[in-house]
Amino acid sequence: MKRLIEVLPIPIALDEGIYSPKELVEAISFLGVRAVVIKVSKAGGLWFARQMVGLALSAGIEVLGSGLTESRLGFLASGQLFGAYGLRWPVDLNGPQFMADDAVEEGCVRIEEGVALLPEGPGLGVVRIDPKKFRAYLVGR
Numbered sequence: 001m002k003r004l005i006e007v008l009p010i011p012i013a014l015d016e017g018i019y020s021p022k023e024l025v026e027a028i029s030f031l032g033v034r035a036v037v038i039k040v041s042k043a044g045g046l047w048f049a050r051q052m053v054g055l056a057l058s059a060g061i062e063v064l065g066s067g068l069t070e071s072r073l074g075f076l077a078s079g080q081l082f083g084a085y086g087l088r089w090p091v092d093l094n095g096p097q098f099m100a101d102d103a104v105e106e107g108c109v110r111i112e113e114g115v116a117l118l119p120e121g122p123g124l125g126v127v128r129i130d131p132k133k134f135r136a137y138l139v140g141r
Helices: 002-007 021-031 046-058 072-084 131-136
Strands: 035-039 062-066 104-107 110-112 115-117 126-129
Touching (some): 062 072, 072 126
Antiparallel strands (some): 104 126, 110 115
């Protein structure tokens, strides 16, 4: 991988092997990576994903924000995180339209012509969540 990164004129973005700040530091140190894909869910949530975005940008590494199939809440949280950094490349989030159900009853994100319109102001913009559904979807209860 290091040799490809050195000889190819286009940046190779590392994706599946980067799932925490530790792997990102190793990729920067040992591979000379120039671009990285960061997924909030794969990173273990907003806290670690935010660390990774800040670390990558501080090291001059391009960030591609991405996601897994997410609920509206997860989609919006990822959008807010990546939007806060003004990334150069478009963010590729999978829409919540693939979910059979969602705990968010009101509020959240609007998607118009393929663009997620993030709410203004603090918070995620969620107005109401169904508490029974929310509890049912918790992991590690």
